[in-house]
Amino acid sequence: MDTINESESLAKYAKALSHPTRLAILKHLENQSCCCTGDLIELFPLAQSTISQHLKELKNAGLIQGELNPPKIKYCINQTHWQQAQVLFLQFFS
Template sequence: MIKKSYTDEQIRLARYAKALSHPVRIQILQILSQQSCCYSGDIVDDLPIARSTLSQHLSELREAGLIQGEFNPPKIKYCIRQEAWAEAQKLFENFFKNLKNSTNL
């Protein structure tokens, strides 16, 4: 039996899906989408979590490439990375479209 490797598209889609797999990270993206950029201190005021927990969630989103942070001591300003967001949207659309076509839903 020959094992197939994952495509680059599958790997990127899975990475975005993992980053979006927690309600706090969804809420962070919603907050950031309503403004051009935001400091982490302002984000934590809108969420029912500790600063350290927020930092972990921001790190996950940053590692996936969905957001970027700009260090302005002593604060970090976060913004959505529009090109990554557009890619994620396209990957998810293609995934669900192809899934729908293959299952005749």
């Protein structure tokens, strides 16, 4: 990956991490390994649609992935992109 794309990727990951609720969701996923939207609704004083929106942004950034687990949807960390983000932040602060 060239420098420009690295910079854009890093900015994209940073943006995903730039909201406390999204940080909390990710931290929860780190502990629980996975969870569904309903679990998060009980954790945060936010509307269901708002949680869903944050999940969508995390998914768009590539940091999480969701799979069907009827009638629920199971979200977990996308290890590939997670590790890529880790490397990029590490490099940046090196």
